Amino acid sequence: MPTMPQLMKERPKLRYIFTGGKGGVGKTVSAAGLAYQYAANGEKVLLASLNPVHSLSSLFGQDLAGGKVRPVEGTKGVYAVEVETTEVVQKYRESIKGRVKEFLKWADIPLDAKPFIEIATTNPAFEESAMFDRMVDYILKEGEAYDRIIFDTAAVANAVRLIGLSKIYGLWLNRMIESRREALSLRVQLSFRKDKMTEEVKKDPLMADLISMNERFDKAKEVLVDPERTGFFFVTLPLGLPIAVVRRFIGMVGKFNIPVGGVIVNEVLRQEIAQMAGAGDYLANKYQEQLGYMKVLYRDLGPLVTSYIPLYPSEVTGIDMVARVSEDMMSYAPAFASSLASGA
Ligand SMILES: Nc1ncnc2c1ncn2[C@@H]1O[C@H](COP(=O)(O)OP(=O)(O)O)[C@@H](O)[C@H]1O
Ligand SMILES: [Mg+2]
Known part of the structure; x- marks a missing residue:
């Protein structure tokens, strides 16, 4: 199971990256985290939102609306566009x-x-x-100027x-x-x-x-089925429904020969917080519930998990938090990850 840093090393030419998954699981947050990471390595990255309702502006805390590519202030080389559906x-x-x-x-x-x-x-x-058709434009024409393009696509089946x-x-x-x-x-x-x-x-x-x-x-x-250049990342929470959606998605992309990049598990409760003295039954129960779903996830999709993102005390807004997501995607390994991976 490659971690995100391993994956980035093993697939350096991954140029077209997509994030998919159920609504609200953190597709936009993950897309931004990846864009930030690649840009931090000195690359020029285009983050393109193709959703009917955009959230890049509120995520970065700056105005990115209007359908034009704009540099994201506070990053080294992230450029963003909210493509206007109408x-x-x-x-x-x-x-x-x-x-x-x-x-x-x-x-x-x-x-x-x-x-x-x-x-x-x-x-x-x-x-x-x-x-x-607009996405194809970015892939075949406008994307030339960027080292990578990360597409933040609409919820659930739309992207596939x-x-x-x-x-x-x-x-x-x-x-x-x-x-x-x-x-x-x-x-x-x-x-x-x-x-x-x-x-x-x-x-x-x-x-x-x-x-x-x-x-x-x-x-x-040709681009979309090329595993060297294209990767689809699926974002899930450690919960039943979003896991089922990802499982279904992975089956669907398989049929079209669309290459999977990996699975990103978002909003993971930190053990040390959930089981901290005084945390109470509520968090302890929630943690046990997540553990149960993590077992299901490992059984079905274990080898595909590349990243974990912890559940933060607040929603993700502003560059500092995007930077934190990016860092966690690269390095956070929850306590249960190693024991589940070894089958314990
Ligand atoms: N790990 C996290 N911790 C706390 N809040 C999160 C986390 N991941 C996502 N969120 C919040 O959840 C909401 C949905 O995330 P978003 O990336 O917009 O989902 P999607 O694009 O899949 O619909 C946003 O308000 C975001 O800030
Ligand atoms: Mg979104």
């Missing part, structure tokens, strides 16, 4: 609109584009597709679904390209010479569009 969705809708209109014009179909655009842009997956979408898109796009090619070749056979085919294809805006979209998804997928 803005991304709007832009994506415009580009789809342009495509549909262009296609109808090119194909000489005298139909109103509106209903087509409505269907394409009001289905429930549209927002997710738009955000996925986003990536799963790329597989479905790939299949869909391939099918579209195929049928487009068939239609074209029929047209060419009827009215053109065969050697005009390439020229015809170039003139078909939908075909060109589909091919470039497909290339883009292929490139993104």
